[in-house]
Amino acid sequence: MFRPLEKGPRRRVSVRVDGRSVEMEEDANLAAALLEAGFSPFRTTPVSGAPREPYCMMGVCFDCLAVVDDVPNRQTCLETVRAGMTVAMQEGAATVRDVEAAS
Amino acid sequence: MSQRVDLAVLGSGPAGMAAAVAARRHGLSVALFDEQEGPGGQIYRGIESAEAGRTAILGPDYAAGRPLAAAFRASGATHHPRATVWRIGEDGLSWTSPDGGGEIEAGRVVVAGGAMERPFPVKGWTLPGVMTAGAAQILLKSAGRVADDAVFIGCGPLLALVATQYLKAGVRIRAILDTTQPRSGMAALGHLPAALAAPAALAKGIGMLARIAASQVKVFRRVEKVELLGEARLSAVRWRGPDGWHEIATERAFLHQGVIPNVNTTMAAGCRHVWDERQLSFRPETDDFGRTSLDWLLAAGDGAGIAGAKAAALSGALAGHAAAHDLGRLDAAGLETLARPLIRARRRELALRPFLDTLYRPAQAMRVPQDDDVVVCRCEEVLRGDVARAVAEGCPGPNQLKSFTRAGMGPCQGRLCGHTIVETIAALSGAEPEAVGYYRIRMPMKPVTVGDIVGPTILKEENHG
Numbered sequence: 001m002f003r004p005l006e007k008g009p010r011r012r013v014s015v016r017v018d019g020r021s022v023e024m025e026e027d028a029n030l031a032a033a034l035l036e037a038g039f040s041p042f043r044t045t046p047v048s049g050a051p052r053e054p055y056c057m058m059g060v061c062f063d064c065l066a067v068v069d070d071v072p073n074r075q076t077c078l079e080t081v082r083a084g085m086t087v088a089m090q091e092g093a094a095t096v097r098d099v100e101a102a103s
Numbered sequence: 104m105s106q107r108v109d110l111a112v113l114g115s116g117p118a119g120m121a122a123a124v125a126a127r128r129h130g131l132s133v134a135l136f137d138e139q140e141g142p143g144g145q146i147y148r149g150i151e152s153a154e155a156g157r158t159a160i161l162g163p164d165y166a167a168g169r170p171l172a173a174a175f176r177a178s179g180a181t182h183h184p185r186a187t188v189w190r191i192g193e194d195g196l197s198w199t200s201p202d203g204g205g206e207i208e209a210g211r212v213v214v215a216g217g218a219m220e221r222p223f224p225v226k227g228w229t230l231p232g233v234m235t236a237g238a239a240q241i242l243l244k245s246a247g248r249v250a251d252d253a254v255f256i257g258c259g260p261l262l263a264l265v266a267t268q269y270l271k272a273g274v275r276i277r278a279i280l281d282t283t284q285p286r287s288g289m290a291a292l293g294h295l296p297a298a299l300a301a302p303a304a305l306a307k308g309i310g311m312l313a314r315i316a317a318s319q320v321k322v323f324r325r326v327e328k329v330e331l332l333g334e335a336r337l338s339a340v341r342w343r344g345p346d347g348w349h350e351i352a353t354e355r356a357f358l359h360q361g362v363i364p365n366v367n368t369t370m371a372a373g374c375r376h377v378w379d380e381r382q383l384s385f386r387p388e389t390d391d392f393g394r395t396s397l398d399w400l401l402a403a404g405d406g407a408g409i410a411g412a413k414a415a416a417l418s419g420a421l422a423g424h425a426a427a428h429d430l431g432r433l434d435a436a437g438l439e440t441l442a443r444p445l446i447r448a449r450r451r452e453l454a455l456r457p458f459l460d461t462l463y464r465p466a467q468a469m470r471v472p473q474d475d476d477v478v479v480c481r482c483e484e485v486l487r488g489d490v491a492r493a494v495a496e497g498c499p500g501p502n503q504l505k506s507f508t509r510a511g512m513g514p515c516q517g518r519l520c521g522h523t524i525v526e527t528i529a530a531l532s533g534a535e536p537e538a539v540g541y542y543r544i545r546m547p548m549k550p551v552t553v554g555d556i557v558g559p560t561i562l563k564e565e566n567h568g
Contacts, residue, residue, distance in 0.1 A: 004247055004248060029246045035242070035248070050484070051336065060515060062514040063229075
């Protein structure tokens with residue numbers, strides 16, 4: 001499990017992660033905050049349904065994809081924590097219906 | 104109406120920031136695009152927000168990014184954070200971000216896309232709990248997050264650096280599995296005299312190794328084969344050393360086999376690339392100023408060949424000055440005067456590379472998997488055996504391999520399999536990597552929505568109709 005080195009003075013906000021409420025540091029890297037919250041896995045693959053979690057943390061591997069604020073395929077390593085955000089595990093490939101529902 | 108700037112810069116690491124600062128000195132209008140929240144790139148990630156304690160753990164080389172970020176902020180260049188550039192061309196680029204996007208015309212484009220970690224395709228490397236050493240360091244830099252009891256596996260200065268930073272922070276390390284080839288030390292010795300031109304970097308390296316040696320951490324050397332075990336997530340690491348197979352239980356492993364240029368953007372732009380045999384990677388062909396085979400495109404920093412952060416800042420400055428010259432805003436004598444000390448300083452930085460590249464040359468077995476059940480393309484879950492079968496059936500190269508196996512056709516667009524595929528095809532067919540060639544990278548360079556491509560203007564008209 002990833003743990004914080006320092007207790008910063010940052011404000012904590014509430015984020016809904018797979019339906020439950022989790023306190024996270026505002027403006028923190030979302031993938032980092034999700035790893036600390038024990039969110040696992042982030043997604044399953046479209047090909048075999050294998051579980052995946054962040055691998056590169058720099059936007060090149062796409063293994064940290066999740067559904068963020070109802071939008072699928074978001075790279076959580078490139079998102080920051082905002083109050084009221086919702087995150088859900090992404091199962092396989094997003095469908096056109098998922099995307100339409102989000103817009 | 105699309106905007107216009109003299110210079111567009113992609114990437115806000117040392118090269119991108121320095122290019123923007125240099126170009127602004129000559130009055131060029133500059134727009135810089137980067138995926139992150141703040142400037143710094145990966146090497147200086149979180150540089151404006153890292154707390155003092157964290158900065159102390161990360162060391163003075165990290166803190167050196169502060170003045171560069173401050174100079175960039177003061178330069179008058181327009182910074183577009185959280186921006187994904189998905190198309191570049193002679194006329195400029197297209198981009199998107201949470202705050203909007205669009206198209207921008209540019210007289211010149213400097214790509215400063217930096218480095219990424221070399222793929223390390225071993226059994227189980229897709230399991231949750233497995234990430235790169237660079238990812239672990241990003242978690243430390245940008246979020247101050249660490250994980251106890253991880254196993255560090257691989258080869259290269261960054262692996263030792265992250266381990267040293269963990270030790271400084273008091274984080275427990277389960278073990279370090281060193282895959283450095285036993286004979287590479289001897290081979291590197293020949294390059295040592297040249298490397299002595301960069302004594303500070305050498306001293307830093309020796310200090311890191313000494314710190315690890317003085318710690319309680321178990322280090323296993325001459326590791327020849329690695330397997331990551333687990334069902335739903337990592338539970339153990341298995342490896343073969345000189346005295347046979349070993350296994351250790353762990354929930355977290357950090358992998359590293361050095362870094363390679365992140366070439367997707369320059370590949371998509373279509374400038375000429377060459378295979379660098381010493382760095383075992385493709386890189387865009389450039390002159391001292393970062394000019395590529397396309398007159399509108401320059402490449403700077405590690406994205407044009409791995410040379411480290413200091414060399415990246417120097418090459419960024421050179422590209423910024425060259426762009427000003429090429430756009431008629433700086434005369435040849437002016438460019439010459441500004442460039443001479445930068446080129447000299449950059450050559451001093453480069454003097455260390457042959458030594459480092461030879462000492463930490465990743466072993467063939469860590470780059471080119473031998474077992475058929477190893478995943479080579481993480482996105483499409485293509486196995487080494489699938490590639491071997493396709494090559495046996497006559498598949499001649501990476502682009503044809505897409506139709507045979509879908510390798511390289513997932514969301515990462517070949518970033519995490521490109522170099523593995525090239526070297527695997529080369530090993531199977533006996534061709535040189537340069538001849539095998541790389542994937543043809545197409546726009547959009549990153550997955551974007553149809554709405555991003557169509558553009559906000561047209562969508563608005565649709566709504567009115």
